[in-house]
Amino acid sequence: MGPTSDQIALIRQYEPALYFFGAPGASGSERFFPSDAKRYLEHAALYLAKAPFATRADWGTPVATAGQLGAINDEATIFLGQQNPSASPQYPFLQTNAGQEHFLDVSGWRSNDTRADLDHLASLYATDQDLNDSQFWYHAEFFDAARLRRLFTNAVDPGGSAIDFNTLLDRLPDKPAVLTDPALICYYLFYPAHEESLSGCEVAPGQPVDTARDFASFAGEWNCIAVLLDRSSAASPYVPKWAGLTNRNVGKTSVNGQEVRTTMRLLPWGGMDLYEVTHPRLFVGLGSHGLYLPGETPPPPLSFDDPSAAFCGGATSLTSAPPLPGDTDYAISVEVLLAKVLAGAATGGGFLGPVGGMLGAAAGLVWGIAEFDSLALHEPVAEVPGFAPTTDTVGSNGIVIYPKGLPPVGVGPGNGREWKSGDSVPIAGRKYFFTVDRTTQVLWGDDPEGQGYTGRWGAHVAQDPQTRRSGWRFQSSGSFSLKHWCATSRPR
């Protein structure tokens, strides 16, 4: 079921104003803005790749070429949601079997397939009228208390998160529940691309070395602004309590076997910068699209747990080899130690014959022992890595997207853009929606209320052991707004 008119009114009531960095069109300014995901998909080729997803041989040829796909039946040659009940999977373009993944590609690749061609993508969004018109669009989903309860229950996953959000609705003997009759609005922001290079790797101002440029850039990014409302009874009006703001995960992206690319922090609604009473103003990180409050200084990322980032991305060849059998957590360490032992064996063997190989292996072990580190000497402080993701840049001098008819103070025709999001918007014989209805729409991932597209929204690329440059998947509502909510945030 889609949202009711009252729910749509609430979605409109809390629409954000987003401030992007850099003068419109100027070099170094933001190039990608929240856009209609359906129109992106209609311009994309769809691939069905097979593990290990590492090269073109794994990606194969498109199962649907650009322009063939449609997200509503009969709108295009191939309906993304077509079903074949006797096949496995039943929805061949929404789901995949084990060892397979779908991904969308609009722009192609560059740099020996190690990067999505984001310059081409930016050019398409500047010159293709249809894509250009699809900008300044968000998608929104409304969860009432009943849906939230189902969501909370689904979020309790024995193999994944153990967090039971239903406890927030439980009344305790001596105190009220944290939430009474809550509702959640998720403003999903689809960006055609995310741009992120490694810092400190410039050969000249604005010119990072090749391996650092676009080290974590990719096509097809989903962000989210979540507003959690509550009311004391069904007859009372909703009151906003908290907001959730996403950012990218700069730590390890593989967590308990799942790919975690986003984080969300939770802020009390009282801490939001509002204008026109209910609309939050948010600054957007240049390229990364991390969300910040006005005046908030983006902190330097705490860690970048990705060895392939060392030497401005040059160490990828060291760390992208498949792991040795066994405990993958130790794989890279073991490989380095093993390399020392084997280098020793080869060197010793070359000088001293077969016995020398053995002695050389022992020499390699001595070399490995030299790496030993005393933990007793170290406090567990955050390590200062020799390589780092870029600290986000934000500012109010760029494009500002705001609710229709409500420009914030200081925003004029030069830099202001109204949200274009609407429902049943007709364009060239097709229809476009901004409210999410999982029972009838097929874009929204794997969900009990309706099967949606589960693949990546941007291409796989080569030499990407941490999947930093591969497109994101749309996270199911439970994981997007809830699973990482508490885990990455702290109510103040």
Added chain:
Amino acid sequence: MWDLICDHAYIWGTIAADRSRWHSDGLPYGVAPLAGGGLRFSTPQSRVTIPRRNGDPWGAMGALRVEIVASSQQGGGTLVDADSCFRVSFDGPQTIVVEILGYTLNVAIMGLPLGNWVRFAFWHDGVNQLDYDYAFALPNGGFGGSVLSPTNLPGQVPAVGPQGVWIGNRIGSPNNHLNGNISSVKIWRADPDAIITTFLGRPFTPPVLKCWGDMIGKISEVAGSDPVCARWLADLIEQQQNQLVARLGQKSPDKLAEFYRMCNAYQQLWSAGKVGSAEMQALMVRLRDWLKNEGIFSADDPDLRATLQNPCIGKFAGAAGGLDCDPDAQALIKAILGVGNQH
């Protein structure tokens, strides 16, 4: 380096969400949230449990650091019980007991009033040192704290068993539940990837980086075609690491400090790019001889020799090739081998 594997702060209802990258989320039972943060544990059912899962960090600990902010009511009880790994408890309002590696450490928290919050931390370095500290603030503005008091306790911190981690209760013994409050729990282990940070600290040139990348790529290639040998080699590395730690654990603090100084000197030379330098070669010879003289590691060890004669070594070494493309590293190996200064 430490790896934070559990970071609970009980500040939103009874939700026990983990803020570490490992998502060690807890399941709360029979606990009540406190105004201002924290959970109240008061019944035999009270606990927050962190279950074990495939691929979680609890299966390889090595070393351990725990920080807890808690308060005790009458009787005290269990603060954290990590199955077969460690346990820490209040024994009454002014004593905290740590059980680890078969050893029991009793810490008297002098001057701590009943019900007063205390931050208690203890750590084991994974070799032979157990230590702790604590601090608390009094309502009248006073405070209390400890000084470091290391205990010699050889051993590596074992993995957490299948029953996982229980916070506020004792596994299989509900009567030993905590009667008190816990505000936060943080747990670290030894970072298994620390060696990578050190290794990548060398100022590699692109050709040398490619040299190592190619070599590791070849090793992975051969490993893919011969997983049995690959497993044997990985086990060999792990066994040698465990043996090293066990033998180091028997050494005196002075001897250990001597060893750590050599390792530190190596890491400084390595990160300064002086890999094949005369200083590095001399250091590696000194380290080799020290390890031998202290009975920790020697190429003359007949057991090691027998192990290293396994054909897997030759097979992998032949496929991976030497480090002709990294003459500095080769000079380092030759120094350890004692085949002369080739640099």
